[in-house]
Amino acid sequence: MTAPALDELSVRHAAFEYVRQRADASGGVVTRAELESFIFAGEPIKLIDQSRGIRNPRQLIATLSILSQPKGPYDDDHTEDGLLRYAYRAGPIDSGDNRKLRRAAELGLPLLLLEGIAPSVFVPIAPVFLRRDVPDERYVEVAVDEGLRFVSLSTDETQRSYVERLTKLRLHQPVFRARVIRAYSTQCAMCRLRHADLLDAAHIIPDGRPRGEPVVSNGLSLCKIHHAAYDRNMIGIRPDLVVEVKPNILLEADGPMLRHGIQEMQGRQIVVPSMRGDQPDPARLRERYDEFAAS
Template structure:
């Protein structure tokens, strides 16, 4: 395929991905395997490998990163993602990714959330072929391709890179994992419309221990997320929902009554896996803030 035509096709794929990701947040393997673009079906994920190299394309279309896989994919330098060479495939898989690097072709990073569910991050770019360490360096943003030394950013570049990485990788991945753990419903009221749900931090991500782990997250509808952030709503370490005492005394229509006041004393809906349930020590710390505000 002509490189210009391929670039146009890749952009069309990204445009259609925008619609799919806006609607679903994440994508299943089946959706990625049968992705329709203007009446044509494209496979965006390989059957069995962590890299998708279509025969009729000059370069790699997607790479998959599995936190529990055998390859040491990781974030490095505050701005880059390391993608290890595939073992024994230098003439094939690595060659196609090398061509994507040489031709400056954008592609997709698929972050595995749970089996068969992925977060697409795109467009990303291979900006270095680190042969000494048997890896490619992947930039998560177009502007990061032009920095002089990606592994040694100046302070301004580093702040920008950290913000981009947080926006494009950490926040969507955190949301995806929390949504899956809570079965796409609000932990307070059980509303199950994905577009009305947020992944809320128990301990703010602005604090050093406000990590992007599922046990530091809650799936909350937008009204309960706002109420939680403002300490109108609290959650005890025993998973009980509490409402600010002053708010309980107010009279202000059905939204206040049914949306907040009637949640007082309700048991929180939590994930099935113990490892994904809200950490009680985190809830206890945050609950102290709620009690002070009350």
């Protein structure tokens, strides 16, 4: 076997920075075309395989990226301990893709995890680490955060909630944000601001409550100001999609941000996704609006 031509860590860190910049500029996603256009030291290195869910560039000794295609918000294949599980490919466990996958686990190298949310559209999560190789069951455990790399497996409730919290932060929230912003064509539902890096995915029913799931119909794409104002009940959204501003805020006199950014939203209709399944759920809007009105 010839020695690898490139420095493993330098390639990986440059690749992570490349995807991060692209994701920041486009609401948290990268496209297949972008993943296929990465160049390191003049050498093109594709960050995604053409057809397989694992990318093993010939220049590297271990796997560079793995692909996951969740069907729902919590559909990742998790171990009993709540960690993400990535299955070996078919075939021998010590050759081809499986050899490089297991090598990445053995060496503790950082990888890129790509969560597919639409054809050729992915949410990049990096770095992730393969924290445990389980050849008998043909899978590796993926730590989506450094903090999960060396966590010991136990049934302890505190430990489990730590794993869940970090997984939510590093995996589920970015996927939720990307899905929502994409559904709203990368604009604020209230003011139509189109700067991806100033957009958030707001929850209609807050996270952690019943029906507070990270699904698009419980989300709204809002700019930072409107997200904060919505969360603090300065602005409400009626189930018929009309914006209401709190009466005391309407009476306030202040500069242009208050006037144009908040007060002028009164009575406007929010924009919603064209796909019916992505539109805000009227029952959730009602529940949340009632809280706003009572606040």
